[in-house]
Amino acid sequence: LSDTFTQFALPLVKKLGMPVIFCNSLVVADDGMITGYTLRQQNGKFRAVQAFASIGFKTIAAGDSFNDLAMLNEADAGFLFRxxxxIAADNPAIxxxxxxxELLGAxxxxxxRRG
Structure with missing residues (x-):
């Protein structure tokens, strides 16, 4: 899952053989200027974790910023990474x-533990 934009992710995704990735989109004017953005869904990472849980998946999430906190708290295991x-000081429970x-070890x- 990513909060990135399709326009940024597409070159990497192509190199990886076009796996599924759900991104936001930039609004680009005819002159090539970025004029805005369109979110795929409000709080998409959090909602994705909820959706995975609703169909029986256990989730592990890692993130680095304020916009990841809801997802990290919703996941079965959430970690801050870099x-x-x-943000780490304000969220000592994560x-x-x-x-x-270190992240791989966690x-x-x-x-x-899940066996």
Whole structure:
């Protein structure tokens, strides 16, 4: 899941063989200027986690910013990753990690507890 925009994600998605990705869209004028944006859905990451749970999936989420907090709190396990210090300090109940290995270890620990 990403809050990015289709226009930014598409080059990477093409290189990955066109997996499914749900993004927001930029509004681009005929002269190429970005004039706005269209959200696919308000609070889309949070709603996606809710939707996955509604069909029986367990979720692990990682994010780095204020806009990720609802998703992280809704997930079965949520982690801050390379978040600004004030976001980690304001949300001490969400484990925060700065290195990929630390995050991977936390995810692995969650998966091992589930069996």
């Amino acid at each position: 978040a600004p210090p004030h 484990p925060a990690f700065a290195a990929y290995g 995810i692995t620990s969650v998966l091992n």
